[in-house]
Amino acid sequence: MYLIDISRNGQPSYDARVNQSLDNYFVNDLKLPGHGLMFYVNQPSVIIGRNQNVWAEVDIDYLHEHNIQLVRRTSGGGAVYHDMGNFIFENILTDDASDFGDYGHFAEPVLKALQKLGINVAMKENSSDLILDGKKWSGMTMFKSGKGIAAGGTIMYDLNIENAKKVLTENQDEKRKRLGVLSKRSPIVNLKDYLPDGMTMADFREYLLKELFKVSSLDDIETYHMTDDDWKVADQRLAETYGTDEWNFGHNPGYYHYTDHQFEAGKLGINWTVTDGKVAHIKFNPFFKATGDLTAVEQQLVDRKPSSRVIKKAVKKGNLANIDADQLTEFLESQLTSE
The missing domain is CATH 3.30.390.50 (CO dehydrogenase flavoprotein, C-terminal domain)
Incomplete structure (x- = not known):
């Protein structure tokens, strides 16, 4: 397994529309062999499923007033809130789709890393949610294209739960129209209070990456760094589709x-x-x-x-x-x- 570095000109990318579009680029365009892992952070944003009705899922006024991005996935799943207190992990495979649909397979390494710290995390039965004390700290999603898969989820370290609740306030009139896939709302919890005392978000990131890649130093992780050519294609996809309001706000069923x-x-x-x-x-x-x-x-x-x-x-x-x-x-x- 190798890490996919999505920094640009030496700076990390926090733009949610950029970051959420890259899985599609790696699966459908670049098609690197083997098993890649993206691990990144998004600025405040709401991520909705490809087949969801944003008008039913999101308080649009709150979204705009608080400068929260709206991003429509290329995959399914429900509406979730991201911010700088939340990690996103995403497995990229381009030549082996045998584990498509098996959320447990892709969740297991993350669950084991947290269980090693004595935290009683688990996968919710008949769900793609990862839970702690009955509350959700990760929602997972995946998509398949040919022999390629992108599969991953969130890891809530210190998410702004109040912001999440307010921006994900449903519009009942739109919900009753039943246009598109409806989200299943669940109580959420941050992991910060369950981690060892003094473990910062940077410490937590380092710990998780070491555990996931089974190394003693981050320097030992094999890494693919995105090139200028990669970014040219990614930028083109954003300009054509994934960065547009027509896709993110307008691609609603009905x-x-x-x-x-x-x-x-x-x-x-x-x-x-x-x-x-x-x-x-x-x-x-x-x-x-x-x-x-x-x-x-x-x-x-x-x-x-x-x-x-x-x-x-x-x-x-x-x-x-x-x-x-x-x-x-x-x-x-x-x-x-x-x-």
Whole structure:
């Protein structure tokens, strides 16, 4: 097994959209032989499954107000929160998919390392969650492409649990639509209080890597360092798909289109579907604090034909103080009536 170093120009990468896209690059593009392991940290971010409805899973206003990234995986799984108090480990195999679906196989080395410290961790029965005292400290996911697998999960050292709870507040109206895969919420716990006294996050990282690679020094770990050519391909994938708002915010089951417009107050995205001439679903995604009620605008548009009269009436219903009503009306007309 070898470590995959995803630092760039000597600096670690904390950009969640970058980091979460790299498993796809290693499995589908680079295809290094053998067993690789990515081990990294993301800045505050919400990671959702490929087939999830972000509007049901995430408090979007809280996300934007607290500068939390939204990242859609290329794999399945539920919505989770990451921050600088949380590790992510990911196994990369490109020529052996025999263990696909076996979460226990990929969890075992991490579980053994923690059990060696006297911590009573385990895999939850009939689940991909890793637990301690009945609470989750790791959620695992994986995907398969040909003979390749990416499989891993989180390791919560000192995650901001309050942030996690608030940003992962579900929207019950969207949840009732049952569009996409719903997350299974579980109580979570940090490992910090169960570790030996004085074990910092850096100490914990060093301990885990030594245990996983069965070495006495980090210098003894075989390491693949990403090259400039690697980053060129990764950057291209980000620009085309994984770094775009259309993928991360807009790729929701039941919502077929996504675009945005720059207003004076900031960028406003819309995600929508028109079926048989009527608006079936629509959600606004303001990257600023909208003064007024965009939800009221959404409700006025759903199940109606998006005529100029209907759109003007809906926009008026929102009583929007910092979004120009005429500009918003024109923007909506150009999108909703173009199909």
